[in-house]
Amino acid sequence: MRSFLQFFQWPFYAVNRAGAGKPAFYVWKSISGKAHGGKYAAINGIRIYYETYGRGQPVLVLHGGAGFIETMHYQISALAETRLVIAPDSRAHGRSTDSDAPLSYSLMVDDMLKLVATLGIDKVDIVGWSDGAIIGLDIAMHHPERVAKLVAISANFDVNGLIQIPTADHTIPPVPGFYRRNAPDPDHWPILYNKLIAMQKAQPRYTKDDLNRISTPTLIMAGEFDIIKREHTDLLARYISNSQEIIIKNGTHAIPLEAPEKVNSHMLSFLNPCCPSELRAPKEPADETCHQSVEGRSAQFSRRGSFLRGAFYSWH
Numbered sequence: 001m002r003s004f005l006q007f008f009q010w011p012f013y014a015v016n017r018a019g020a021g022k023p024a025f026y027v028w029k030s031i032s033g034k035a036h037g038g039k040y041a042a043i044n045g046i047r048i049y050y051e052t053y054g055r056g057q058p059v060l061v062l063h064g065g066a067g068f069i070e071t072m073h074y075q076i077s078a079l080a081e082t083r084l085v086i087a088p089d090s091r092a093h094g095r096s097t098d099s100d101a102p103l104s105y106s107l108m109v110d111d112m113l114k115l116v117a118t119l120g121i122d123k124v125d126i127v128g129w130s131d132g133a134i135i136g137l138d139i140a141m142h143h144p145e146r147v148a149k150l151v152a153i154s155a156n157f158d159v160n161g162l163i164q165i166p167t168a169d170h171t172i173p174p175v176p177g178f179y180r181r182n183a184p185d186p187d188h189w190p191i192l193y194n195k196l197i198a199m200q201k202a203q204p205r206y207t208k209d210d211l212n213r214i215s216t217p218t219l220i221m222a223g224e225f226d227i228i229k230r231e232h233t234d235l236l237a238r239y240i241s242n243s244q245e246i247i248i249k250n251g252t253h254a255i256p257l258e259a260p261e262k263v264n265s266h267m268l269s270f271l272n273p274c275c276p277s278e279l280r281a282p283k284e285p286a287d288e289t290c291h292q293s294v295e296g297r298s299a300q301f302s303r304r305g306s307f308l309r310g311a312f313y314s315w316h
Contacts (some may be wrong), residue, residue, distance in 0.1 A: 021257070025073035029053075034080040038095075043114045044107070047184075049095035050088035050115060052082030059271070060116060061087045062132025062152075063197050068094030068178060074260035075127055078268060086124070088115055090131070093190045097184050103195040103204055105131070109138045113146060122303070125271055127151040129256050134204050140216040147221040150218045151267050152236075154226050154253050157206040161232030166201045211239035218243040219270040221263060223251030244270070 011263055029035035038051040051069055063071045069087045080083045091111055092098035101107060112135060116124055125148050128136035133155035139152050159165055175189040183189070218240050222233045226249055237245035246256045246266050256263050 008163075022070055022073060025070060025077065026301045028077055032077075032080075034077075040116050041115055043111050043118070044091075044187045045099050045256070046091050046111075047057060047071050048088050048091065048111060048115055050086060052119075053077075053085040053087070054083050056083045057121075057125065058086060058116075058121050059127060060112065061085055062112065062126065062128040062135055063087075063090065063093070063131055064130030065200070066093070066176075066192070067129070067132075068180070068182070072127075072129065072256060073263060075256055075267065077127050078260075078264040079127070082272065083125075086116065086119065086121075088112065090135075092188070092195065094179075095182050095184065098188060098192065105134050105138050105199070108135050109121070109142070113139065113187075116146070123148050126150045126152075127153070127267060127271075128155070129153040130155065130253065137206070137211075137214070138204070140214045140218065142211055144216055145213070147216050149271055150216050152218060152230055153221045153256060153263065154223065155220070155236065156202055156232060157211060157239075158232070159200070159202065159205065161228055161236075162200075163227050163229055170197060208220045208239050211236065212241070214240045215242060217270075219266065220222060220245045221248065221266060222246075223248050223253060223255045223257065223259075225250070225252050226255075227253045228309075241259045 034053045036052045038049060040047045040049055049069075053076055061072050061076055061079065063069060068089050069076075072087060076085050076087055088111075089096040090108055092103065108131075123146055126136040126139065128134070128151070130153070133152035134157070136147070136150045136152055137155060137157065140147050156162055172190045172193050175186055179189055180186045220233065220237045220240070220259055222228055222230075222245075224230075226233070230247070233245065233247070237243045248259050248262055251259050251262075
C-alpha cells in the first residue's frame with residue numbers, strides 16, 4: 001500500500017484535472033480587471049506571498065497542505081465578483097519562504113492573522129481547504145473576533161479523523177512542477193515534505209470542548225469519498241453549534257477542483273445569504289447530502305478508502 005503522505009501530491013495533479021482550469025485562471029487574472037497582483041509581506045521571520053482580487057467585504061482564502069494559491073482558483077474567481085479576496089501561499093508553500101521552525105497550525109494561524117492585520121483588516125470571512133480549513137477552525141476557536149464566517153472544506157480536527165494516519169516510513173516524491181518553477185528554493189521541497197509529515201502525524205488535536213467554543217457561523221463541506229472519515233466530519237459539524245454540513249456526492253478530498261460548481265454554489269449562498277437567518281435551513285438531499293445532525297451513516301461509505309487511493313494515484 002502506498003504511503004498516506006502521497007495524498008499530499010493531490011494539489012499538483014488535481015489543479016489540472018479540469019484540463020484548462022489553471023491556464024484559464026491566468027487568462028482571467030489578466031483580462032477580468034479583478035486581479036491586483038502579488039506582493040510579499042515580512043511576517044514572523046519569513047516572507048509570505050499573497051495576491052488580492054476584487055473589492056468588497058474581505059475574505060481570506062487558504063489552500064491545503066503542499067498546495068498553493070492556484071489550487072483555489074475556482075473559489076477565488078467566484079468570490080472576486082463581489083468580495084475583496086486575500087489569497088496567500090502558506091509558509092514554505094508556493095512562493096512563500098520558510099524558517100527553521102517546524103510547521104504547526106498555530107504558527108500558520110499567527111502568520112495569517114498578521115498578514116490580514118498588515119492589510120489594515122480587523123475581521124474577515126475565511127474559506128479554507130484541508131490544512132487551510134484547519135487554520136480557519138483554529139482562528140474561529142481562539143480568535144473569534146477576527147472571523148465573521150467560516151467555510152471549512154475537508155477538515156479534520158484530530159489526526160484520528162484521517163482514513164490513514166501518516167507513518168514514519170515514507171518516500172519523498174519528486175519535486176512537483178509548480179514548486180520547481182515558483183518556489184524561492186526548489187531544493188527545499190524535501191524539507192517541506194518532511195515538515196508536513198511531522199505535522200500531519202501529530203496535529204491537529206482539538207477536543208469537543210475546543211470545538212464547542214466556536215460560535216462563528218460555519219459551513220462544513222467534504223466529499224463523499226474524502227480522506228477524512230465521514231463520521232469525523234459529522235462530529236465536527238455536531239460539535240460546532242452554529243454550523244451546517246454538506247457532503248458532496250461522489251466527491252473526494254479534491255472537491256474544490258473536481259466539483260467547483262457545487263462547492264462555489266454552497267460557499268456563495270452561505271457567505272451571501274438571500275434570507276435573513278444566519279444559517280439557511282438544510283436542503284433536502286439531492287446531488288449533495290445536506291444536514292446539521294446525522295448519526296449512524298458511516299457504514300455506507302466504507303468503500304471510500306480504496307476508491308480514493310485509486311482516484312488520487314490515477315492523477316499522476
